[in-house]
Amino acid sequence: DGKGLPIMKRNKQINVKRALALAGTFNFLCCCARACLLPFLTLYFRQLGLTPAMTGIVMGTKHLISLVWRPAASQLSKHYDKRRAVINGSLVCSAAVAVVLLLVPPADVHAQTASCNASDLSLGADLLRSSVAPATTSTRTRPENDTTPVSTSGVNLPATTLIDTKSAPVLTSQTALNRHSDDDESHPRLDGPSTPALLLTLLIVSVWECASAPLEWTADDGLYEYLDFAYASDRYSSTRVWGLLGAACGVGGAGLLVSQLRCLVAYQTPRSAVHFLCYAALAVLALPAAACIPLYLNKKRDRANGLFKAVQLVRGSPRAALCAVTALLVGVAASAVDNFLLWQMQDHGSSELHMGPSLALAVLSHAAFPLLAGRVSKLLSPERVLVVGAVSLGLQCFYYSFLWAPWAALPAQVLSCFSGGALWWAVKVQCAEVATPGAERSVSKLYSALSLHLGSGLGSFAGGFVVQRFGLTWLFRGAAVCVMAWCVCLPLLQWKAPRQRRINYSRLLAAGASEASDSESEQERDWLEKAMEDDRSNNNYGRRINH
Structure with a gap:
């Protein structure tokens, strides 16, 4: 009869394997592009001469813009059926604005020159320095006649020798930091030579975030609705694995690449410009996949399961509310790692050669948890796994406060299997517990927004001022203490909460x-x-x- 023809036609048009392959490629390229730049972004701000407080303001503003604009842009693109145009425009505009950020002049011109001079050494000397740095540079005690400037805001710098040219950018940016800190002041100052750089950087980063924020949600919503239309929504989660692999390749590959390149002498541009160029190149490379990725518009579910309903569901469940508070605090503590871990590593002699593989190991550890999820779920309940994940993050922060050598951060990255993978596995289980049919993704997005954007935004603002006033060491120790204190209270609150x-x-x-x-x-x-x-x-x- 006439009813069978549309069904047959629809089945011929749907190719789930092809859709998953395109989605996996798209996620791999997009995550690889972000990982080439975003983990190293605050390191570039330090090279520009921005103080920790200024860096926290820029990163906090970036997260808050994403918190508001990402769901709004996703909803608008769905309402006007412009998802593919938004995806393509986000890739092109974010790549262009990222390159514009290179035009921001450093607060101290010597910082740029020093970083270029430091990279004029041969490759062999560079590798030799990275191998002997732990014994000859960072751990040497400060002699009495050493005139190296000492931070008045608590950021401890390693003692330097003639061979330790990697720390030249650190010294110059620290000199800029000292200009903005006085021993007799109780609060950090934001006026001074770095203020124009702060305003220009803040403006460009805000425009950049407005361009890049709609990409993830818009693509995910269109792909999920396509798979749901094809009765294959259960296979949607498989595309996430490719995103994690792309992030590991991006951050590890960018670190190794930048560590082996000299300064772009023709433009007197530091080697960190390679991060921006790699980001732009991979974003453009993702355009063909974005043009072919299947999208579907389900207008019947336009407003049925929004974030407001997710808020009501979480608020109505005490255990879900405890999970939401945990996600928020984890986001606050994780912002300390995301924003200032590379500063701490750089202060102890690390270069991109050490930073890239270290961050890549953390991502791979995160991605490896599904292999352990079956055994862990038999030993611990999801509530206990949530506590274990938060404890692991606290231990990582506490460990980072005691770094002593370029590769010292590497062992703690293995804990990301629990502080990242296990924690978000427990959150996913909580989403299934609290959500009504059809609202699972909305609840998941709510937890993600609480942790990755609201928590990270608030943590960036607070973390920048803590580093400005007390130093990097006490930032990580303070984050560890706060997380551990909540982990002591969380099991008792979970026990009291009605099941x-x-x-x-x-x-x-x-x-x-x-x-x-x-x-x-x-x-x-x-x-x-x-x-x-x-x-x-x-x-x-x-x-x-x-x-």
């Missing part, structure tokens, strides 16, 4: 089918309706529906 009763409707349906043959009384026929009325009367938004 909501679950209704297994499939068992009820099976029971109803078996009883229907024995009796057809009115009381037996409306058992499901009564069960659902009892469910609604208890305001049980967070019960899990097992099908």
Whole structure:
């Protein structure tokens, strides 16, 4: 009949394997592009001469813009059916604005010159210095006649020798930092030679975030609705693995590449410009995949399961609310690692040769947790896994405060398997617990926004001023203490929180089918309706529906 023709036509047009391959390629390239630049961005700000407080302001503003603009842009692109145009425009504009950031002049011109002079050494000397730096540079005690400037704001610099040319940018940026700090002031000053650089950097980074923020949600929503239309939404999560692999390749490859290149002498540009150029090149390279990635618009679900409903679901469940608070605090603490870990590593003799592989190991450890999820779930409940993940992050922060050599941060990166992978696995389980059918992704986005944007934004503002006043060491120790204190309270609060009763409707349906043959009384026929009325009367938004 006429009803079969549209179904056959739709089945011929849908190729799930091709859609997943294109989505995996797109996620790999986009995550690789971001990882080439974003982890090293605050290091570039330090080279420009921005103080820690200024760096925290820039990064905090970036996260808050993403918090507001990302869901708004995603909703607008869906409402006007312009998803593909938004994706392509985001790739092109973000690549262009990122390159514009290179035009910001450093607060101290000597910082740029010193970084160029430092890279004029031969490759062999560079590798030799990286191998002997732990024994000859960072750990040497300061002699009495050493006139190297000492930070008045608490950032401890390693003692330097003639061979330690890698620390030249650190000294010059630290000199700029000292201009903005006085021993008799209780708060950091934001006026001075670096203020124009701050304003220009803040403006460019804000425009950049406005251009790049809509990309992830817009592409994910279109792809998920396409797979849902093809009855293959359960395979959507497989595309995330390619994103993590792309991030590992991007951050590790960029670190190794930059460590082996000399300064771009023709333009007197530091080697860190390679990060921006790699980001722009990979963003442009992702355009063909963006043009071919399948998207679908489901107008029936336009407003049915938004973030406001997710807020109501989380607020109605005490355990979900505790998970939300944990995600927020984890975001605050993680911002200290994201923004200032490379500063801490640089102060102890690390270069991009050490930073890139170290960050790549953390991403790979995060991606490896699904291999352990089955065994961990048998030993620990999701609530306990959430506590273990937060504890792991606290241990990492505490470890980072005691770095002593260029490669010293490497062992702690293995803990990212729990501080990243296990923690977000537990959050995902909580999303399934609290969400009603069709609202799982909205609840997941809510937790992501609380941690990655609101928490990281607030942590960036606070972390910058803590480093300005007390130093990098106390930033990591303070973050560790705060996370550990919450982890002590969290199990007790989880124990006190009421566990909501679950209704297994499939068992009820099976029971109803078996009883229907024995009796057809009115009381037996409306058992499901009564069960659902009892469910609604208890305001049980967070019960899990097992099908």
